[in-house]
Amino acid sequence: MKTGIAIFVAAFVALGASWCGFVLAPALQLGGAKQTVILQTTDNWPLQRTGDATLGLQVYRAYGCAACHTEQVRQTGVASEVNLTGLGNRKAEDFSAFAKSLFVLPELAGVTNAFAASLNGWNGELPKTLFTTTDVELASALAERLKAVGVKCETRLVATGSDIARGWGSRQSVAVDYLYDQPVQLGSMRAGPDLANIGVRVPDANLHLNHLYAPKSVTPNSTMPSFKFLFEVRKIGAAPSADALNLPKEFAAAPGFEIVPKPEAKQLAAYLLSLKANVPLYEAPFTPVK
Amino acid sequence: MNPNENKSCCTNAIDASLRVPLLALFGGAAVWLVVGLVLGLIAGIKFHAPEFLGGCPLLTYGRLAPAANDAVLYGFCIPAALGVLLWIFARLSQNQLALPLVPVVAANLWHLGVFIGTAGILLGGSSGHTWLEYPRAAAVILFAAFLLIAASAAATFGWRREQTLYPSHWFLFAALLWFPWIYSTANLFLNSNQSPRGVVQPIIGWWFANNLVFVWLALVGVGIAFYFLPKIAGRSLASYGQALFGFLALIFFGSWCGIPQGAPVPAWLPTVSSIAAVLTLLPLLSILIVTVKTTFGANVSCNDGSFCFIRIGIMSFIASGILYISAACPQYSRILEFTWFGPAQTQLQLFGFAAMILFGAIYELLPSVMDKPLPFPKFAKLHFWFGLAGVVLLVVPLAISGVVQGEKLADAHIAFADANAATLKFLHISATGQLFILIGALLFAANIFAMTIQWKLGVAKTVITYIKSPLETAEVKS
Numbered sequence: 226m227k228t229g230i231a232i233f234v235a236a237f238v239a240l241g242a243s244w245c246g247f248v249l250a251p252a253l254q255l256g257g258a259k260q261t262v263i264l265q266t267t268d269n270w271p272l273q274r275t276g277d278a279t280l281g282l283q284v285y286r287a288y289g290c291a292a293c294h295t296e297q298v299r300q301t302g303v304a305s306e307v308n309l310t311g312l313g314n315r316k317a318e319d320f321s322a323f324a325k326s327l328f329v330l331p332e333l334a335g336v337t338n339a340f341a342a343s344l345n346g347w348n349g350e351l352p353k354t355l356f357t358t359t360d361v362e363l364a365s366a367l368a369e370r371l372k373a374v375g376v377k378c379e380t381r382l383v384a385t386g387s388d389i390a391r392g393w394g395s396r397q398s399v400a401v402d403y404l405y406d407q408p409v410q411l412g413s414m415r416a417g418p419d420l421a422n423i424g425v426r427v428p429d430a431n432l433h434l435n436h437l438y439a440p441k442s443v444t445p446n447s448t449m450p451s452f453k454f455l456f457e458v459r460k461i462g463a464a465p466s467a468d469a470l471n472l473p474k475e476f477a478a479a480p481g482f483e484i485v486p487k488p489e490a491k492q493l494a495a496y497l498l499s500l501k502a503n504v505p506l507y508e509a510p511f512t513p514v515k
Numbered sequence: 516m517n518p519n520e521n522k523s524c525c526t527n528a529i530d531a532s533l534r535v536p537l538l539a540l541f542g543g544a545a546v547w548l549v550v551g552l553v554l555g556l557i558a559g560i561k562f563h564a565p566e567f568l569g570g571c572p573l574l575t576y577g578r579l580a581p582a583a584n585d586a587v588l589y590g591f592c593i594p595a596a597l598g599v600l601l602w603i604f605a606r607l608s609q610n611q612l613a614l615p616l617v618p619v620v621a622a623n624l625w626h627l628g629v630f631i632g633t634a635g636i637l638l639g640g641s642s643g644h645t646w647l648e649y650p651r652a653a654a655v656i657l658f659a660a661f662l663l664i665a666a667s668a669a670a671t672f673g674w675r676r677e678q679t680l681y682p683s684h685w686f687l688f689a690a691l692l693w694f695p696w697i698y699s700t701a702n703l704f705l706n707s708n709q710s711p712r713g714v715v716q717p718i719i720g721w722w723f724a725n726n727l728v729f730v731w732l733a734l735v736g737v738g739i740a741f742y743f744l745p746k747i748a749g750r751s752l753a754s755y756g757q758a759l760f761g762f763l764a765l766i767f768f769g770s771w772c773g774i775p776q777g778a779p780v781p782a783w784l785p786t787v788s789s790i791a792a793v794l795t796l797l798p799l800l801s802i803l804i805v806t807v808k809t810t811f812g813a814n815v816s817c818n819d820g821s822f823c824f825i826r827i828g829i830m831s832f833i834a835s836g837i838l839y840i841s842a843a844c845p846q847y848s849r850i851l852e853f854t855w856f857g858p859a860q861t862q863l864q865l866f867g868f869a870a871m872i873l874f875g876a877i878y879e880l881l882p883s884v885m886d887k888p889l890p891f892p893k894f895a896k897l898h899f900w901f902g903l904a905g906v907v908l909l910v911v912p913l914a915i916s917g918v919v920q921g922e923k924l925a926d927a928h929i930a931f932a933d934a935n936a937a938t939l940k941f942l943h944i945s946a947t948g949q950l951f952i953l954i955g956a957l958l959f960a961a962n963i964f965a966m967t968i969q970w971k972l973g974v975a976k977t978v979i980t981y982i983k984s985p986l987e988t989a990e991v992k993s
Contacts, residue, residue, distance in 0.1 A: 227680060229672065229688065236689035236766055240696055240726070243770035246787065247722035248700055254781060255718075256711045287639030289577020295853055299777045390927030398779045400714040408643040408705070409716040411778070415853040415924065416562070418931050440565075446932045450565035454572045 261401050264505040273405045274499050281496025284489050286408060288452070295412035296421045296500065298394035301386035303511070305364030309353040311377030317349030320376060324355070327370070332363060357383065381512035392426065393419045394502060396509040402502045417449055424501040431471065433494040434486050439476040455490035458482055525609070530884045532611035533602050536618035536667075537884055538967050540598035541877060543626035545960040547590020548870075550633070552953040555583035559946040563939065573637045581648045582636040587865055588646070588728065589657065590629040593694075594622060595873045596735040597664050600687050602880050603742050604668050607684065608675030614667045621663035628656030642706045644720040646727055654702045658695065665691045682758040686738025689766055690731055697726045714780050725773025728861060729839060732869045733765060736832060737802055739876050740825050744809050747822045747879070753808030761801035768794040772839070776848035785845075792843035799836045802829070819896035824875025827903060831867030835860055838914065850925055855938060856917025859910050866952055867906040874898065874959060881966065890965035894958040901955035909948030916941030 260269040274282065285291070312320055321344045328337045339356040347353065358364050364380045371378040383389075384396045398421050403409045427433060432443060438456050440447035456470070461483050468491075469483040478484045486494070505511050558579035561567050568574045597618075605612045612618070632649030635641065641648040649657070668691060672684075701723035705716055745752045752758060771791030774784045806829045810822075817823040838860040842851045851857070878895050882888050889895055916938040923934035 229680070229684075232680070232685050232688045233692065235685075235763060236692045239689075239763075239766035240693060240770055242767070243722065243726070244696070244700065246771065247774070247784070248704070248719055251715050251718045251780070251784065252704075252711055255713060255715050258713050286641065286643040288572075288575050289581060289636075289641060291643065292577040292580050297777070297779055299849075299852075301849075387925045387927040391931065400779050400781070402779070404713045406713070407710060409714060410643050411717050413645065413775075413853060413857055414855075415920075416935060444932075446936075448562075448565055448932075448935060450561060450569050450576065452575075454570060 255400060258401060258404060260404065261506060264507060264510055268504075270504055270506060271402055271404055271502075274496070277492045277495035278499035279496075281492035281494070281499070282406065282410075284493040285496055286410060290420075291410040291412040293412075293414055293416035293449075294418070294420045295415055296419065297398045297411050298388045298396070298419060298421045298502070299386055300384040300389055300397035300509075302359060302384075304357045304359045304383055304385050305361045306357045306381045306383045307355045307364050307368055307371075308379050308381060309355055309371070309376060310351060310379055312349070312351070313375040313377065315374075315376060317347060321347065323374060327367075333367070335360070336363070357385075359385075381514075382510055384509070384511050388419065391418075394422045394425075395513070396503075396505065396511045398502055399506060399509045401506065401508075420497065420500055421502050422500060424498040425503050428498065430491075430494045430498055433497050434490060435470055435472055435476075437490055437493065438470055438484060438486075439472060442473050442476040452490070455487050455493070457485050457487055459485060525611070526606075526883075527886070529605050529609070529611050530602075530886065532615050533605060533884050534970070536601060536612065536615060536622060537598045537881075538970065539619050539622035540594045540601075540625075541881070541963050542967055543622060543629075544591045544595040544598070545956070545963045547586045547594075547626070547629055548956045549953070549960055551583050551586030551590055552949060552956055554579050554586060556946065556949050556953060558583055559942065559949055562942055563946075572639075578637050578639070578641070581641060581645070582633050584861070584865075585636065585646070585648055586629065586633055587870075589632065589649070590626070592732065592865065592869045592873065593661075594625050595877065596690075596732075596739070596869070597661075597668075598622075599739050599873060599876045599880065600690070600735065601664070601668055601671070602884065603683055603687065603739065604671045607677065607681055607742075608671055609677040610671065610675055612667065613670035613674055617663050617667045621660040621667075624656055624663070625660035628653045628660060631656065644701075644705050644716070644723075646724045647701050647705055647720060651702070651706050654698070654706055658698055658702070661694055661698070665695065681742070682752055682755070682762065683738045683742040685759070685762045686734045686741065689762075690734040690738065693726065693731050693734060697723050697731070714778075717778070718774065718780055718784060721773045721775065721778075726770055728864055729772060729836075730765065730769045732864060733769065733832065733836075736828060736869050736872045737761075737765075739872050740806070740829050743821065743825050743876055743879060744806065744829075747825075748810055748813035748815050750809065750813065752805065754805050757801045757808075758805050761798045761805060764794070764801065765798035769798065772843060775852055776843065776845045777852050789843045789845060789848075792840045795836065795840055799833055799840075803833050819899040821875040821879035823899055824871050824878065824902075827899075828868050828870075828872035828875065831863055831871060831906065835863040835868055838863065850921035851917055852921075854917040854920040854924070855913050855941070856921065859913035859917055862913065863906065863910045866902070867910060871902060871906070874902065877959075878962075881963075885966055885970060887966070887969065889962050890969065891958075891962050894962055898955045898958040901951050901958065905948045905951030905953075905955060907948070908951060909945045912941040912944040912948075916945075 263270045324340065324344060327333060336356045336358050343355055368378045368380050388394060436443040437452045439451055440449040458478050459482065461481055465483055466485050468485050505513055557574065558576055561576045601612060601618060632653030635650035635653055636648050640650040642650065701719060704711060704719045710716060741752055741758065768791050772788055772795060774788035776785045776789060778785055810826060815822050841847050842856060842860065878889065920934055920938045923929045923937055
């Protein structure tokens with residue numbers, strides 16, 4: 226390259242191409258995204274946050290919670306889970322014996338180990354997950370075979386992967402989940418657990434407030450810092466405040482004092498409660514547990 | 516790299532024209548480097564002792580960590596790189612710096628912008644997007660300051676006496692175009708009232724972060740190295756063709772990296788990014804080849820000086836690029852995403868690559884710009900060893916802890932708290948690394964400030980002697 230113009234043109238074309246690809250194209254493809262419909266319902270998804278939860282997102286942003294927490298569940302794929310929901314007039318031992326007689330079937334070769342392990346030590350408790358397989362046809366064929374002998378059986382579509390196994394969600398996060406987040410804070414570090422479904426896992430606002438004030442009061446081995454400055458320690462007036470935290474003894478305030486959340490703490494808790502992405506969608510299907 | 520450069524009549528005049536702008540850029544940069552490292556160290560301590568300074572809402576980990584990273588990148592890397600760029604442009608043009616007052620104003624404006632940005636983050640005004648946390652006011656100031664410096668650089672280039680273009684020109688020129696484009700796009704989309712909805716935000720955020728931390732730093736770092744390595748080695752840059760290929764491949768492939776593999780976005784985006792990441796091996800390879808060919812067998816004793824700094828910088832660039840590319844492979848990304856592996860790569864890019872090259876360049880050019888030797892040459896040598904040890908101690912344990920953490924997170928039978936606890940002993944070591952880098956930075960700042968003070972005293976002395984001196988008789992007579 227011999228001239229300044231040539232360098233300029235090369236750099237302009239290179240950056241312009243990536244700008245078209247990663248700024249313009251996504252804005253065109255996703256910028257007009259709308260609500261979608263929850264599978265097998267007529268309900269819309271996602272819903273806009275209201276009131277304190279909207280403000281709480283800004284508290285989450287301002288304190289940089291996303292430095293340690295992601296809001297994104299990943300999955301590796303989907304699988305069919307075969308569940309036994311009723312034994313009819315059979316006994317658990319009879320069923321186990323029958324199931325073991327099926328192990329000789331060649332098409333079951335891949336799942337016999339898991340199947341046998343699930344029956345091992347089973348006391349007849351229902352519903353019972355028999356095995357999980359990525360082969361959807363095998364699962365339904367087996368479910369039919371079991372139904373034929375008079376037991377009740379169903380197959381469920383479940384997401385797989387370590388995030389799902391940790392109970393962080395029932396399915397992966399997808400683009401539409403973030404439609405109303407402003408800003409979207411996916412996070413890039415899991416020094417703390419994923420929060421995409423914290424509102425499902427911990428549906429109690431008081432527990433969130435206790436955790437924000439004294440993380441170890443809820444999770445003994447937590448490494449999260451306390452957010453004490455979102456709370457006010459004050460003398461109990463004529464009557465204790467209805468908002469006061471109900472903490473275990475070693476974390477509670479001195480006698481005669483109470484710990485009351487400031488508005489910011491309540492907003493943050495409301496935001497955390499609003500974090501729920503547990504409905505099946507076309508792009509992330511699963512069978513919800515009724 | 517221009518063989519006639521030092522023989523020219525006007526080297527002294529060129530260097531003198533850069534004195535004030537460079538002191539303004541480097542002085543502030545040294546301050547922000549120390550500030551960023553101190554903030555980073557506090558953030559690191561908070562990881563081991565969550566209650567350390569726990570009562571202070573200004574100093575939550577979530578505020579300190581981005582403030583520290585931004586202070587190092589925006590406060591140190593960018594102004595220091597721009598200073599070195601101005602000097603290289605003036606030297607290669609064989610002409611004095613054009614519009615010399617403009618970069619002085621711009622340098623002060625820039626450091627004001629970083630101050631407002633850092634204060635903004637600590638007060639809770641972060642935009643919430645990685646590497647773009649600075650609030651709007653700071654962003655506008657930074658953008659304006661960059662344009663001013665770019666204008667001065669472009670004018671210097673336009674009025675050049677020496678017509679030949681060198682490989683350094685390509686890289687540095689592209690960097691001047693790159694930053695205003697990506698910074699304005701990212702701020703207009705993400706830091707305005709009309710942000711796009713949903714995941715378009717993180718997509719633009721990743722595009723920006725990749726183009727700033729990976730591509731922009733690569734452009735200035737390699738551009739500066741390709742000037743100083745041949746100059747110190749006393750030969751011309753080996754293999755013009757390889758260098759050209761490296762440059763073009765870097766800007767055409769590198770700019771498409773950055774979308775994480777597990778992102779909840781349409782699948783074509785991470786796929787394109789991972790292909791681009793693999794292709795980015797090509798520019799890494801050609802930059803490595805050019806560097807090795809240029810420096811191999813050169814009769815230069817490293818002597819812990821600039822040559823060492825810059826060579827280590829290029830090696831860190833290759834290493835950081837390989838970490839970056841490996842994290843973009845889907846099968847590794849599943850393990851490494853959301854772990855300390857990402858920060859390890861970023862820190863290597865910042866402290867191992869960009870900062871090392873900038874230190875080397877500044878130690879090399881400052882004595883000739885100030886027309887004085889470094890006040891503490893031993894500090895510079897010590898700085899090299901502290902810097903090198905610091906980078907190794909910071910990055911290696913962090914990268915290993917990322918792999919360990921990722922493996923444990925991928926196994927749902929291991930409790931989350933255990934996966935987290937497994938990283939703590941590695942984080943201890945990397946905090947030591949941060950401390951070493953901080954000591955190095957203080958040694959660097961000592962040299963810069965001693966030089967600034969000496970220069971200011973010199974100026975004051977001249978002024979005083981001028982005032983005190985009796986009027987010349989010739990003037991009285993006329």
